[in-house]
Amino acid sequence: MLPSVTLENDAYRLAVIQQKQGLCLQILDRAMDSPLADDTAIYRATFPDPSGSLVARWLTDARVQVSGDSLEIGGRLGTLTVRHVLRLPYAEPAMEERLYLANETVETVTLEDLQIGFQRRVADGVGTVLPDCSRGRWAALPFRHRATHPDDLDADFAVADLVERPGRERRATDRPKRFAHGHLPSMQWASEGWAWLYEGRAFCIMSFCQQAITFSTLGVQPHDDHLGLRFGGLSMVDGEPASLHAIKPGQQLSLGVTRYETVAGGVEQACYALRRFYDAHGCALPPDYDPPVHWNELYDNPEWHLVCPDPDHGPQMTRPQAYTLSRLEEEARKASDYGCQALYLDPGWDTDFGTFLWGEDWLGPEDVFVDRMRETYGLGVSLHCPLATWTAMDGRGVPSWPRATWQMDREGNIIEGALCLGSRQYLDAAYERLALHCERGVRFLMFDGNWWNGGCWNSDHDHPVPYTKADHARANLELARRVHERFPDVLIEMHDTISGGSLQRYTPVYYQYGLPGAHDENWGVELMWRPMDDLRSGRARTLYLHNLGSSIPVYLHVDLRDDNIHCLVLWWYASTCRHLGIGGTHADPMVAQAQRLAMGRYRQLEAYYKRGVFYGMHEGAHVHVLLERCAFVINLFNLSDSEQTVEGSISLDEMGLPRDRWYATPQGGSFDAASGRFAIRRLMPPWSAAVLEVESFGTN
Ligand SMILES: [Zn+2]
Numbered sequence: 001m002l003p004s005v006t007l008e009n010d011a012y013r014l015a016v017i018q019q020k021q022g023l024c025l026q027i028l029d030r031a032m033d034s035p036l037a038d039d040t041a042i043y044r045a046t047f048p049d050p051s052g053s054l055v056a057r058w059l060t061d062a063r064v065q066v067s068g069d070s071l072e073i074g075g076r077l078g079t080l081t082v083r084h085v086l087r088l089p090y091a092e093p094a095m096e097e098r099l100y101l102a103n104e105t106v107e108t109v110t111l112e113d114l115q116i117g118f119q120r121r122v123a124d125g126v127g128t129v130l131p132d133c134s135r136g137r138w139a140a141l142p143f144r145h146r147a148t149h150p151d152d153l154d155a156d157f158a159v160a161d162l163v164e165r166p167g168r169e170r171r172a173t174d175r176p177k178r179f180a181h182g183h184l185p186s187m188q189w190a191s192e193g194w195a196w197l198y199e200g201r202a203f204c205i206m207s208f209c210q211q212a213i214t215f216s217t218l219g220v221q222p223h224d225d226h227l228g229l230r231f232g233g234l235s236m237v238d239g240e241p242a243s244l245h246a247i248k249p250g251q252q253l254s255l256g257v258t259r260y261e262t263v264a265g266g267v268e269q270a271c272y273a274l275r276r277f278y279d280a281h282g283c284a285l286p287p288d289y290d291p292p293v294h295w296n297e298l299y300d301n302p303e304w305h306l307v308c309p310d311p312d313h314g315p316q317m318t319r320p321q322a323y324t325l326s327r328l329e330e331e332a333r334k335a336s337d338y339g340c341q342a343l344y345l346d347p348g349w350d351t352d353f354g355t356f357l358w359g360e361d362w363l364g365p366e367d368v369f370v371d372r373m374r375e376t377y378g379l380g381v382s383l384h385c386p387l388a389t390w391t392a393m394d395g396r397g398v399p400s401w402p403r404a405t406w407q408m409d410r411e412g413n414i415i416e417g418a419l420c421l422g423s424r425q426y427l428d429a430a431y432e433r434l435a436l437h438c439e440r441g442v443r444f445l446m447f448d449g450n451w452w453n454g455g456c457w458n459s460d461h462d463h464p465v466p467y468t469k470a471d472h473a474r475a476n477l478e479l480a481r482r483v484h485e486r487f488p489d490v491l492i493e494m495h496d497t498i499s500g501g502s503l504q505r506y507t508p509v510y511y512q513y514g515l516p517g518a519h520d521e522n523w524g525v526e527l528m529w530r531p532m533d534d535l536r537s538g539r540a541r542t543l544y545l546h547n548l549g550s551s552i553p554v555y556l557h558v559d560l561r562d563d564n565i566h567c568l569v570l571w572w573y574a575s576t577c578r579h580l581g582i583g584g585t586h587a588d589p590m591v592a593q594a595q596r597l598a599m600g601r602y603r604q605l606e607a608y609y610k611r612g613v614f615y616g617m618h619e620g621a622h623v624h625v626l627l628e629r630c631a632f633v634i635n636l637f638n639l640s641d642s643e644q645t646v647e648g649s650i651s652l653d654e655m656g657l658p659r660d661r662w663y664a665t666p667q668g669g670s671f672d673a674a675s676g677r678f679a680i681r682r683l684m685p686p687w688s689a690a691v692l693e694v695e696s697f698g699t700n
């Protein structure tokens with residue numbers, strides 16, 4: 001029997017206690033003298049077996065050793081060798097966890113399922129929540145609310161909620177030429193991270209892995225006499241990480257890092273901790289980030305909205321009539337009127353859907369078009385680029401791509417017209433076509449239609465076979481990398497590489513961002529069609545949380561026809577998406593005029609929105625700080641049907657702003673010298689927005 005082993009720093013005390021079966025891993029929050037984990041750690045692996053499955057339920061030959069500020073647990077989990085390293089840095093009030101899985105056998109190890117994590121006792125054997133667990137809540141970080149959640153569901157649970165309802169696992173398109181997303185019930189919830197919020201503190205659990213698709217999970221663990229709550233470690237979700245399905249002899253897998261950190265405050269402060277964690281791992285905002293404000297022609301241009309009532313009519317081939325040069329000129333004039341910096345071309349600019357070949361026959365030469373936009377309207381040109389998976393589903397543009405790009409099914413049959421994004425043949429051709437646009441002056445590419453293709457077994461494609469979701473994500477990254485290698489200044493927005501243009505964000509929000517040559521912006525999960533309804537339903541809250549929990553910029557364009565006289569749509573999406581796009585002429589000229597004026601204000605303040613540090617007093621009070629100016633902008637929103645006083649406060653220390661300056665206090669604003677907090681209070685009409693700038697001046 002091993003003696004118990006302990007390690008501690010200012011924040012936590014970690015103890016490993018050998019039990020008859022398994023190891024008890026305790027984490028104590030030292031400031032509160034309160035246990036965070038207090039039960040047998042979960043080490044569980046499921047392996048295929050001729051009789052079904054074999055489950056290994058604890059480490060054998062377990063050993064624990066402390067070296068410096070790290071504690072390492074090692075052992076065998078079935079045929080898998082596990083190293084579980086927990087580091088308590090002396091200088092930081094935090095804990096870092098890393099897992100290494102190795103195959104030291106001579107056969108490939110296949111895992112069907114894996115769960116590793118700490119465990120907290122939360123209820124007795126009949127589901128009654130233990131008294132010290134009834135306090136506090138567990139909230140997903142950063143997405144307490146996702147655009148795919150039912151309106152009334154927040155991933156923000158009391159332990160009693162977790163006892164009562166199962167978790168959800170995201171599911172994405174599972175076959176070629178299909179586009180579908182949803183979720184299935186599960187014994188766990190998966191997120192980028194979690195915060196246990198109690199007594200004004202947030203115990204944050206945040207995971208990060210660029211080698212594989214991994215999530216931070218929160219799972220209930222029923223036992224004979226009690227219920228445990230599993231957190232941290234690594235658990236498979238929807239079969240990911242897929243690399244665990246075939247671990248070759250001698251292979252070792254390093255599966256990222258999980259950081260544990262307790263901060264004072266609530267969900268907002270927990271999100272800032274997550275953002276700092278991502279920043280430290282290469283996901284920071286570039287200091288010179290300055291994306292062009294887009295005008296999207298799609299909302300007013302007929303091409304996208306055409307409907308043919310004859311069900312037997314062939315495919316839509318209307319581009320030369322509907323997507324004309326004169327219409328684009330009209331859109332460019334509007335772009336200029338609204339103070340935009342680039343004309344964004346949604347589907348219609350190429351010879352057919354997803355060909356990436358400029359429609360020269362009806363738009364004229366591309367370089368002439370780009371020059372004219374710049375010289376006549378002062379606009380850049382930005383392009384929507386639907387990649388292989390959508391092109392395959394649409395069908396029209398398929399003949400322009402080599403047949404060698406078609407997917408092969410598991411049985412070795414070529415799937416006609418199913419372009420494989422991961423094929424070398426597609427990547428080579430797509431890069432050549434995209435590079436041509438960049439040569440001609442295009443400075444923004446949207447990678448859309450890039451979702452998971454269901455798998456491809458074509459060994460001529462030079463991608464791994466079987467082709468996994470992570471391989472597909474890497475293929476997307478490779479295309480961005482090739483473009484950036486030659487055109488480092490071209491901005492690339494990457495839709496989720498598994499869910500594409502849907503409300504669902506499948507991969508973790510940071511996934512692949514910051515890697516060499518990777519994309520510059522995430523997608524605002526399709527909240528572009530009915531932006532007012534997305535606000536009213538609460539779906540748009542996901543963008544607020546994205547901005548709080550990471551510095552990674554979001555790009556979204558929104559339909560201004562959906563806006564109101566207060567320009568609520570314009571300001572909400574301007575405040576939550578660092579790269580803003582707009583489009584659509586409002587039917588009410590008064591609203592359209594208000595929007596043009598609002599855009600003038602936005603352009604004056606744009607440095608705050610594009611590059612400022614984002615804070616949230618709450619969902620209806622946003623703060624954008626420019627440290628170099630010692631100044632900030634506040635966006636207030638009344639997101640209700642009645643007139644309301646919207647108020648909030650934030651400390652100067654939290655914003656990193658000095659107290660020894662003179663701040664221009666806006667109407668309704670005040671500074672409290674004792675607490676060092678700025679407070680704001682405004683009576684606002686229903687569904688309205690307000691913008692306030694707070695400048696400061698030195699004494700010299
Ligand atoms: Zn393929």
